[in-house]
Amino acid sequence: MTKKRRRRAKSKPRTRLWLKILLLLAVPLALALVLYVLYLDQVVQTKFEGKRWSVPSRVYARALELYPQKLLTADKLLAELKLIGYQPSADGLAPGTYLRNGNKFVVTTRAFRHWDSLEPGRSIALKFNHKQLLTVDDVEAAEPLTLVRLEPMLIGIIHPAHREDRVLVRLDELPASLTLALQAVEDRKFASHHGVDFRGIARAAWANLRAGKVVQGGSTLTQQLVKNFFLNRERSLTRKINEAIMSLLLELRYDKKDILEAYANEIYLGQDGNRAIHGFGLAAQFYFNKPPQELAIAESVLLVAILRGPTYYDPRRHPERALERRNQLLEIIWRDGLIDRQQAQAAKAATLGVTPKPNLGSSRYPAFIALVKRQLQQDYRDEDLRSEGLRIFSSLDPVIQQVAEKALTTNINRLERQPGLLEGGVVVTRLGSAEVTAVVGGRNPRFDGFNRALDIQRPVGSLLKPALYLTALSQPHRYTLASLIDDAPLKLKQSDGTVWSPANYDHKNHGKVLLAEALIHSYNQAAVRLGLALGLGQVVETVHRLGIDKKIPPYPAMMLGSLELAPLQIAQMYQTLADDGFYTPLRAVRAVLNANHRPLNRYSLDTEQRFAPEQTFLVNETLRMALRQGTGQSVGRQLPKTLSLAGKTGTTDDLRDSWFAGFGRDYLGVVWLGNDDNAVTGLTGGSGALPVWADIMGQINVTEAGPPPEAIEYVSIDMETGLQADSGCQQRYELAFITGTAPVEYAPCAGNKVKRSVGGFIDRLKGLFR
């Protein structure tokens, strides 16, 4: 008894001791746990309420404007619709679809927030003839429309640090078929559980045990979200515990709706090169090329089917697996009563409906995107550009880009002597707004590498000559197109003691020639002599005023194009000529909106008159003649005369570089062909770059020649003497003159005319109507 008592007496303090120890341990443990939970709570809140996702910047092409009388063919519209991913359909009445019937279209556009305004979505009926859009009508209202904008093509994605891509959606933008199917398949108890579904875990474990492999997951949507959103991919017990605690906290703090919306934007659904496809908004675009609102039941369910294993169930690579799982899921949601038998059968019978993989990232138009990035850095503030989810509206015309790419690659394949060596670069710009509409950086336009349109520096050959002649013609009382200039050979002693003797391409001397002729045939000797007479400093000044801001050493060889430039710089120079002497900086970016649709500070359109329109007109008129009867005639003669195209060849010594620069009334183009290692190509400007240029310009310029400026008159000139000619003269040119500057004397060949006829009224009249 005493023993017992003693023992009891002994055991009591021992238990107490244990209890004490336990208590001493438990209190800090509990406290630590509480603190830890509070910490996790902080993590959950900060991340969930802060900026949740990395959203890259998107670059858009120009939006196609449609209006009655627009010079646009039905085929060009079709090309555009295909590029923006519109699908043909039986009536063209669903958003993003069209129906073509010969020259008639029904197109249903989607609403789109452009940089300057919101364009509503609507069904439009379009009617074309062989060259233009005749009418645009609203189908529903049966009313004519004056102006409609299509959605612009998404042409590139500029990633911030991460490679994640997504298009954020609100829950109400997702179709019910998607959200309900998601819950039915992934988390039946989502509406009622508190973050963790213990019964679900048990059920999944049992199912997996029976199947002998993992067939069902026990994680709730909340847990899946937590796993993706807050935690790394490691598989450990600690992570599981964290996941459970955070799921409970998330449910405690936020609505089911918020959690589901976050899930819909976070979930990983596929891979496009190094771009990770996240969220249903982007997945709908990536797989079906439509916004999520437009998804059919079968399409919604396919997305739910994919999320279990986006690589394994990739509907493009493993369509049979994806189809099988989609149909299993359709079975489940039919049994759950979410869809009826008919809907289920129709959906099961439907094809997967995935569109071909879009070519995005920066891979589709790398050369143009490079220009966009460069201009963004130049024109916008760094801190603005660092913010995420920018929408960048560019001036790329994807149809013209397509034309330019094709022209360059087919001509290179035709022209090259050794396969694979010849390279090229193209820049196309729009007159007036001076926007860059296409850039091709090489023979493989998808290759994101050396950008020959922007980054080569090659001698430009005769491309600078128009600047020389513009310098002369800016002194209308000293030089006109009929001035006789000397093409005799010459020798120039240079500063280093060597003698430079420029020669003509045909190695002939042409004696006294008309100024116009010298430019039309690109005579080198005449050009150098003229340049020296004008003063090199003056010519250099003109080149600068035309828009070349590079430092130019005033050597005589400069006039024959020893200066090294890129196609983009040449485009800027010719833009000023084509825009009647108005200099407008070339731009590829129209506007940039931040994620809240607010425009970043932008530089608006700018222009500055640098030359009188009559002066540039004289040069341009001569470049038109050069294309038809001079250096460009091999190809120029085949181009439609009505388009009044003008341009200049550029060829360098030993035929290493082949250039052509010129314009119509709508667009300007510059083409360079050459080898990267500067090897001989055997091509002149006329045999290499010109056919590429002509291919492009003949297709995209549509506006016909307009009237000359008022202060211009045309006079027939005798080639021999530079004096007025009549039908008695064998060789004569119709040349343009600034009124009052044409020669007043008649050439000897001009019959027995009185030799002076100052402003003969009839001649003037004739000149006006020619």
Add this chain to the structure above:
Amino acid sequence: MKKILLFAITVLLLSACAVKAPYQDHTGPGGVLMVQAGQHVAAGEDAKAIALLERAVRIEPRNGHAWLGLARLYFASGDINKAEQFARRAMQFAGADKRLERDCQAFIGEIR
């Protein structure tokens, strides 16, 4: 007061284009955008008006009326130099439209 005056000028300009300018198709896209631009000017939203006129110029680069409209808006914003350059561009596209030519000349004379 300046705003009201500017609005009056713009309305005058726009109505001139819409009704009297012989080479201006006022039902065309440029005309439509210019009318909308006028409404924004009236509401004091010059930035929006500029955006609309730039759109008009993109669609019809030779629409002198749109270029002159931009010139007037830049003048209102205090950028005299830009206003003059845009008016010169407008005059370049006036062609046979004598009224537009006179408007441009008068505008350039006024702001100098």
